[in-house]
Amino acid sequence: MPADFNGTWNLVSNDNFEGYMVALGIDFATRKIAKMLKPQKVIKQEGDSFYIHTTSTFRDYTLQFKIGEEFEEDNKGLDNRKCKSLVTWENDKLVCVQTGEKKNRGWTHWLEGDDLHLELRCENQVCRQVFRRA
Numbered sequence: 001m002p003a004d005f006n007g008t009w010n011l012v013s014n015d016n017f018e019g020y021m022v023a024l025g026i027d028f029a030t031r032k033i034a035k036m037l038k039p040q041k042v043i044k045q046e047g048d049s050f051y052i053h054t055t056s057t058f059r060d061y062t063l064q065f066k067i068g069e070e071f072e073e074d075n076k077g078l079d080n081r082k083c084k085s086l087v088t089w090e091n092d093k094l095v096c097v098q099t100g101e102k103k104n105r106g107w108t109h110w111l112e113g114d115d116l117h118l119e120l121r122c123e124n125q126v127c128r129q130v131f132r133r134a
């Protein structure tokens with residue numbers, strides 16, 4: 001049985017989101033707004049199919065994928081760069097590699113107790129987010 005990420009999750013901590021956004025080339029004004037946000041994630045997981053909806057008062061982002069199937073990701077409303085994304089299981093962690101213009105881009109999700117962790121990577125920057133069940 002793989003890990004079960006289903007649920008609604010609220011951001012409780014966000015370490016080095018600024019560095020991650022700078023690495024993505026997000027402009028100053030957008031960063032000032034973005035770092036104040038407390039996004040919520042709704043995750044729907046059915047077998048190998050995932051739906052991850054990240055919502056905030058400023059912007060929303062929806063991602064749908066199947067494990068092991070590469071897809072085009074547009075990052076619309078984020079940095080708007082297209083990349084090829086592939087999500088796989090590494091033990092109980094969900095690991096996404098986002099191949100494109102930015103080196104070392106990707107993210108990892110895992111569970112620790114009742115918390116959902118997300119590590120966001122771009123170039124030499126790592127942002128660590130923790131979400132708690134709503």
Ligand code: VL7
Nearest residue numbers: 026034039052054056059060061063078079
């Ligand atoms: C999504 C933000 C910074 C632009 C707005 C910030 C709006 C709320 O990709 C992500 O999650 C994965 C894994 O759960 C699923 O897509 C993280 C937030 C990254 C990057 C860009 C700042 C403007 C934040 C949508």
